[in-house]
Amino acid sequence: MRVLYLHQHYSGPAGATATRSHALAGALVARGHRVTLACGHYDGAVTGLSGAFRGGRREGVLRGLRLVEFDIPCGNAQGLGGRGLSFGRYAASAARLALAEKWDLVIASSTPLTVLLPALLVRRLRGTPFLYEMRDPWPELPRALGGVPGWALAGMGALANAACRNAAAVVALSEGMAGTALARGADPGRVHVVPNGCDLDLFGPHLSPWRPPEAAPWEMLAVYAGAHGRANGLDALLEAAAVLRARQERRIRLLLVGEGSEKPRLRALAASRGLHNVTFLPPMPKRQLASLLAGAQLGVQCLAPVPEFAELTAPNKLMDYLAAGLPVVANLPGRAARLLAEGPCGIATPPGDAAALAEALCWMADNPALRQGMGRSAREQAVRRWDRRLLAGRFAEIVEGAVAPAPLEALAAA
Incomplete structure (x- = not known):
């Protein structure tokens, strides 16, 4: 099947940030699915693409995964306004991509929560199912941390409610996050927990150690x-x-x-x-x-x-x-x-x-x-x-189940 994976902060293994989406998308490719992953230009991320951006994007195929990178910078050093503008620009660019091609499933990986806008749009206009991957529960965490305007929290809440109630599947990183999806109206049968996993080949005691010069041998x-x-x-x-x-x-x-x-x-x-x-x-x-x-x-x-x-x-x-x-x-x-x-x-x-x-x-x-x-x-x-390979396999099974036809007995009951 054709899958559009939307994750604004994607990075490949050469980057300095999380690579969960890289592993999950790779597992889908390995099972024979055609996956397009659309991302922005996140600080510390390395997509593996090179060359100039044309029309605000560049793309290529790396190890069977089609990558579309939008020229939309974003990073933790930006202020709230700068990040908000980046989130909006990415949502608009991703929506155009989502509507330009035919997809069997859209995966919307949040944060930011605005990544859900293209998924909801293509579901409404095309009937394409989507999977909501909840990496951080918004607005619960921004509200708890404070400093976010009330109108913004209200908008996040409405968007999160719509996503949870309309998603073909919700994948949360913890049981606590799964509970927020249920509280927002998600069907319990569609909520799954796939936690972050460990890259056992990249990290481990088998590697040659390195210490910065500031660290004394006895420290x-x-x-x-x-x-x-x-x-x-x-x-x-x-x-x-x-x-x-x-x-x-x-x-x-x-x-x-x-x-x-x-x-x-x-x-x-x-x-x-x-x-x-x-x-x-x-x-x-x-x-x-x-x-x-x-x-x-x-x-x-x-x-x-x-x-x-x-x-x-x-x-x-x-x-x-x-x-x-x-x-x-x-x-x-x-x-x-x-x-x-x-x-x-x-x-x-x-x-x-x-x-x-x-x-x-x-x-x-x-x-x-x-x-x-x-x-x-x-x-x-x-x-x-926490072996990431096993968790990625579980994620792929959930993705496939999100677009599987309803059982014959369920159709007859309907």
Whole structure:
């Protein structure tokens, strides 16, 4: 069948951002489907396409996947207005593509939520079914974080309701997200959970390690790799670093890798407080990140102390840490804490408690043998539960089921 996969923030493996859509689209191609993936130009993403944009787009076929890249920049460093304009431009361009060709199914991968507009439009005008892939529940998370105008939240709510009620299938990244789809009117029989998975070939203890020159050989390297935005609550890491410095703890280095609107302020704050135990690095390609994690001793998961984050988020970075065989220190309860308790493969501290975060880091430094055992448990959990190839196969089955004809008995009953 012909599938149009809409994901504004797509990246291939050479990029510095999440590659879930690449893996899922590849699984569909491997099963014989003709897949077109349409994306924008996201900071840190690498599509693999080259050459000039013509008419605002460029395209090509890479390993059987047709890629259409629109010349629409977007990134975490943009302000709210800039991102909003980017979201609108992408929705308009994707709608034109959706209406220009015949599709058996449209996959709309959110965020941003505006990616659902082309899917709803082509369903209304052409009767084409669509699958809603919920990576983040909007407007639930923006509302919880604050700072978004009421009119925007109302518009998001109406769009999310329409998507959940009209989608042939909803794929959520966590049980909590699936619950929001049900609350918005989705048919329970059409709601599925396919979590983020681990790339067990790209990440793992089998790789050659790399450490930045700032990291001394005796230091336990604790890596946070991800966005530096308001939702990530990285002030907590700087506060923990300040606690460690006050204790004259010299065995631990915090390494923050990534980009975002908060990064300039965070760097200035770390410098003003003399936090020499903190190092900032720019985003790096996944393969380089994999080598960095192989040379680190600990992964760090951090989010702002927002109660809704406990069950409504599914950070990709956590899967990378587990795949790399790293124990994890996190500052949030809920789903992530339960994953770390299994094994166990990490420590979850209370949200907003920088002292507890610092104490967990010290415990990891004090107990290298137990820490390494947690790392082995992390890799074992990644292999046993989160192999991306198995999850991609499950996603492909859901896609095929979304366009399958109704059983004869159901048609007779109708």
